[in-house]
Amino acid sequence: MLETARQYRRYEKSPVDETRAFLEKIRRDTFNAFITVDEEGALRDAKAAEELLKSPDAGALAGIPVAIKDNICTRGVRTTCASKILSEFVPSYDATVVRKLKEQGAVILGKTNLDEFAMGSTTTLSIAGPTRNPRDPSRTPGGSSGGSGAAVAAGLCAGALGSDTGGSIRMPASFCGITGLKPTYGSVSRYGLVAFASSLDQIGPMAPTVRDAAVLFDAIKGYDPLDSTSVPRDYTPTNLDGIDLKGLRIGVPKEFFGEGLNPEVEDAVRSGIAVLEDMGGRIVEIDLPHAGYGVAVYYIVATAEASSNLARYDGVRYGLRANDALDLGDMYARTRDMGFGPEVKRRIMLGTYALSAGYYDAYYRKASQVRTLIAEDFRKAFSQCDIIAGPTTPVTAFRLDEMIDDPLSLYLLDIYTIPANLAGLPALSIPCGFDSLGLPVGMQLMAPHFREDLLLGAGISFQDRTTYHQEGP
Amino acid sequence: MKAYDAVIGLEVHAQLLTSTKIFCGCSTKAGLPPNTSTCPVCTGMPGVLPVLNRKVVDFGIMLGLATGSRIAPRCIFARKNYFYPDLPKGYQITQYEHPLCEGGSILIETAQGVKRIGITRIHMEEDAGKTIHDEKAPLSYVDYNRSGVPLLEIVSEPDITSTDEAVAYLRELRQILMYLGICDGNMEEGSFRCDANVSVKPAGSARYGTRTELKNMNSFRNVQRALQYEIERHIEIIESGGEVVQETLLWDPSRGVTVSMRSKEESHDYRYFPEPDLVPVEIDSAWIDSVRSALPELPFARRERFIGQYGLPAYDAGVLTQTKAVADYYEECVRLLDRPKEISNWIMTEVMRALNEQGIPITELIVSPEMLTGLIALIDKGSISGSMAKEVFAEMVDTGESAGGIIEKKGIGQINDEEELRSLAREIIDAHPDEAHKYRSGKTGLLGFFVGMLMKATRGEANPKLASRIMKELLEE
């Protein structure tokens, strides 16, 4: 991305040509990364970027072709959330992140595939069909931002936006061998992100390298008065030179290396941590005693919020509506039956149950209290270390024909990513090795609120030292 | 027949007079074409987020202070989940745990004296849109212009024990809201809406009876009728050995009965939970103080002050403080001209008549306090008579001209200017030396002739008494 930006400035490449090249690659895409490709809009953006590049003030993103997860609203371009219920929905406004990207001259190629309403870990639960992992097309790219992950891994875009509620950026980044950042809750506006779980959702960048992810992150972060949970503060640009790891205390939670972790994944992650140590980092063993409750807490809180967030899909103002309904109640029930897939229904049911009379205290309230304990664990841990390192996922990309059909087992794949969402912490996944099948393994780094500079800095330095991120499929 | 006590709790929804909606920048203006005062936020488009209008909190604090409520140092919003086509998000953003205000009260006057009615809570929430049901086709039509208009919900304690008290409470609450300038109080148009919980119990019993919820009472008269009907209905059921069913009922004003609203035993489990898209509101003493300092005097206190400060009869004070605008108008007049009782008389008669005839509030009256006091000052000086003044006032109301202007243009009024009359009189005497001589020789009957000449010279507008005195003085010099 940075190289392309330099080439634009030396007139060795033009945004229009570059965009055409990407669009051509997307046309030949066999991984099913996109739900909607906006060729016309992309070329329009590219032409505008050529004008913009004549100014010395043009930013690093001017003319850079990017892809947007299809749960982020784009004015005039269909935004489906991979759901039948929104299959024809065309937003009348741009999400704040999209507006920011456009203002900085980025070229928006189209909208990438996901699990319906970002609920899933495989990018198979989609009206557009499954996305395949460019590392091995028989495998899942992970989810729910699997379309963005695959598009980046396959070189169909220079970078992409995903959304991460319980690991939906980091898991596909890990499975596809790319970089993915879930920013601090409140550092990137959620305005225009179709809500799954409001207190957990966060938009973030997915890119081939940490540097590219940092450029995208810098472009989208910042206070937004349209999002009440957006944090007003100074957002300084990331130092793209990396940081000196000498003396950096790297916390390794033993809870992230327990039962269920694939040994090959563990080996790769431990070797990644060893690289950080080698670069001067100091390893500190830390405790996150309540992290093990994360999955249970998450699937109560997230589904409770989702059950409410998805109530608006009722066939009244937009989206699918069941025909020939007897009355309004019948229209609601049939629309929502037809419009939502089984996983979305399952989560709406779970969340409705957790909030319903008589169960609120035992489920929703209890989970929200344990959430406090998990956040406190991190606070204590960060008094002993500067960043935390561990695996992103317990396994590598699995085969689509060996799909786990038990929902609980799938939920448990989020065990290492969920705690950062519950505590609102920034978390980065970067490639740190491969398993015996050559499938990429992701290492997850976490930091205190708003310390993306540490994560990205460490990530940049790590990638300057290693080649995992360059070993393509 | 046993005696029964009624127990009534009232829930009022007051639409606030902010310029914009509670969570978006759309106008709150009513009467616009359907769905034209909407945006992605108040139509619940995917991906949108609410941002709280600070003025709604200010208004809530105002009412909290006016009712002696505790203002929560920290309050939060919640989602109330239910499906209805005019509720665009499938939930209403409201407050549940930790509302803005708790523990207030309102004083009402009853036949037994002043009574305190407790206010359990006051909270902020968003209004829904409007659904119109087609008479012929099996269709309903939805307009979201009202969706997101800010409301304060005011919940009373079950302290109200009669329909009269219920109406007195509502009148007082409405007057306070209007005094604060935060609600226009229009019941017919729904900016002041009332639901009621009603139950009856044998007189003196501590146990509450089963309560029913009443909706759709859009005037004080309908509140009175509906509550009366419902209390009697409960008593009848109990008397005949039946049991009151807990349900929600709609008042049908045309038939004068309450009808059950939900046909099925539909559960309303609203699944309240804290609104994740909005952060808590923390209200410190500085915020409360700044609102308090801008708080207008409330009706009860102002009434008392008018009696004490202006020496008005209680009747006058009551009439003048009926609305804040009239009371403000009155006080501005008194500030300009220190004639409290005269001004009161004018406002209670001529001004009120003009308002009634034109069907306008006093704020739209073309005759400003300056103009009214200008007129009264002219009467005081004797420039015009009281009856002339009424005509002049009528003209002022029609034309918006000042009293002086009208008097001058029409040439009405009295010439009271001694100097002017004196010099005119001299001219007349000088012009009639023979008659003057005769007068001075004893023919005093000629005074009538001279005064007549003076009146003629002023086209009859000289103050006759003054004219006569001046003429007499000059002739006898």
Next chain:
Amino acid sequence: MKITDDEVLHVAALARIRLDDDEILSLRNDLDKILGYMDILSSVDTTGVNPTHHPLPLVNAMRDDREQGCQELADVLRNAPQHDNGYIVVPKVIG
């Protein structure tokens, strides 16, 4: 814990989702299993622990009472399944 069919149907009614018999059965099994797993939370002592509803302790995010302009009527209606004279039209509300 065991979820009954009635509970599944009650929750589905609250969520306004129609379920056929197969879905009731599979959802009952799924919910049973998932909620069974959630029971690990009951072993955590949360006495005196405040619930977290926001990951960051923000307060007082508010805007001024200033009009920001509305959207075009066409934008309101663009995605509407049925509309008439500016109104969104739905099947009649019954009960």
